[in-house]
Amino acid sequence: MEEQILASSSSSSSSSSSSAVAAATMQHDLSGSAGSGGARYKLVAPAKLPISRSDCITIPPGLSPSSFLESPVLLSDVKAEPSPTTGSLIKPQAVHASVACSTYSATTACSNPFDERNPSTFEFRPHPRSNMAPADLDQQRSEQSRQIQIQYQTVSFNSSASVKSEMAGSSNVLSLSVPVHTATSMSSSHAEVDAEELNQIGNPNGGMPSGQSDHRGVGPVSSEDGYNWRKYGQKHVKGCEFPRSYYKCTHPNCEVKKLFERSHDGQITEIIYKGTHDHPKPQPSRRYSSGNIMSGQEERSDKISSLNGRDGKGQKTLYIQFYCGVIFPFDLRINAFFFTILDKSYCGYGQMAHSIEPNSTADISPVTANDDNLDEVEDDDPFSKRRYRHYVSILWICLLAKDTSKQ
DNA sequence: AGCCTTTGACCAGCG
DNA sequence: TCGCTGGTCAAAGGC
Numbered sequence: 001m002e003e004q005i006l007a008s009s010s011s012s013s014s015s016s017s018s019s020a021v022a023a024a025t026m027q028h029d030l031s032g033s034a035g036s037g038g039a040r041y042k043l044v045a046p047a048k049l050p051i052s053r054s055d056c057i058t059i060p061p062g063l064s065p066s067s068f069l070e071s072p073v074l075l076s077d078v079k080a081e082p083s084p085t086t087g088s089l090i091k092p093q094a095v096h097a098s099v100a101c102s103t104y105s106a107t108t109a110c111s112n113p114f115d116e117r118n119p120s121t122f123e124f125r126p127h128p129r130s131n132m133a134p135a136d137l138d139q140q141r142s143e144q145s146r147q148i149q150i151q152y153q154t155v156s157f158n159s160s161a162s163v164k165s166e167m168a169g170s171s172n173v174l175s176l177s178v179p180v181h182t183a184t185s186m187s188s189s190h191a192e193v194d195a196e197e198l199n200q201i202g203n204p205n206g207g208m209p210s211g212q213s214d215h216r217g218v219g220p221v222s223s224e225d226g227y228n229w230r231k232y233g234q235k236h237v238k239g240c241e242f243p244r245s246y247y248k249c250t251h252p253n254c255e256v257k258k259l260f261e262r263s264h265d266g267q268i269t270e271i272i273y274k275g276t277h278d279h280p281k282p283q284p285s286r287r288y289s290s291g292n293i294m295s296g297q298e299e300r301s302d303k304i305s306s307l308n309g310r311d312g313k314g315q316k317t318l319y320i321q322f323y324c325g326v327i328f329p330f331d332l333r334i335n336a337f338f339f340t341i342l343d344k345s346y347c348g349y350g351q352m353a354h355s356i357e358p359n360s361t362a363d364i365s366p367v368t369a370n371d372d373n374l375d376e377v378e379d380d381d382p383f384s385k386r387r388y389r390h391y392v393s394i395l396w397i398c399l400l401a402k403d404t405s406k407q
Numbered sequence: 408a409g410c411c412t413t414t415g416a417c418c419a420g421c422g
Numbered sequence: 423t424c425g426c427t428g429g430t431c432a433a434a435g436g437c
Contacts, residue, residue: 231412233430246429250410259429 226281227251229258237261242269251279 229247236243242261249256256275263269 228410230410232432234412234414235428235430237429238427244428257429 227256227277228282240270249275249277251277251282254279 228250230250231245231247233246234243235246240261242263244259244261247258247260248254254275254277256273256277258271258273260271261269
């Protein structure tokens, strides 16, 4: 099998490209961080990216992701909904392109509105339209000292569809390094890569099966790229600070392998994919088993029900997962929008830890797009301009939270 | 029972 | 041939 490392260190051309970027800018620079004492990562610049910032949908200054919640959305079942990126619809080229562009800009929007200076972390600012009671707001203000924070997990951008096609043409091996700021209290800091859409795109946690440094059996430590992987070896490679783990795709006759290096604190420092899946992603057989995908209704209700949980210390830990998607008025005949999740990894996965007094009645209500917008979708006039005013809109969804407190 | 991780041993390529 | 290295195998054990 011809194998070749793509996106390996640093092609100068990529570093000069403004679009190349994302991944590069999110990489921790290893070479110069020897004295930092922090996590060190191999610098693996992305391959040349065919997309450029200017070509993409851009988010005007001052516009927060929450603004996109104005977009109409049909989100009864995100997973099942046919859409250009779920693979259940044949995607017109134009639409495909817009997905790729939106992907990029969405990523940009993810970091910028929260903290442009530090793409790795941002503060979570509850949406003003959230159904938080005034008392809750007061409490929220009073607790600024323990402000809700989300550790934002950055991932490489070379997982755009455009990149995929370029990569697929030249090699079936992808190597990338991803700095991942994992939530220390949860093994499931994960970003997800739609591997079926993006084929072989590395994802830190994403592809992370239960690693040896994970707490086995605790939390979703699954193959977040949608495929199932089995670890078949681990080796400490010379020159590498951390051991390298070897994984195989568990699908019969699938020869795809992936390697990744993981630091002691759980951070993924390098991922290498070898081969290409010649099979669709397996259906998740159980929660967290593969890609932690459940039906939208099921997942939401599950997370909603968990919102009120607290641990023994009165600490309430919420895990908020951001989704970013594109809405396509794909089929006017059936009066339906198709919401396509662009991949959570583009948007980040964050942990929000929020302290709530045991006796407090304050509960944080999730900022959901679907709640606000379903009514809009149910507009009487199926062809109203209002309905389709956002022909292609980026939508941010805060898909509720997961509480890790013991029930 | 099945699937997974762990881990030492084994194998192949290379200088 | 030998030693080194990266990759893989497979038994054992956990979940």
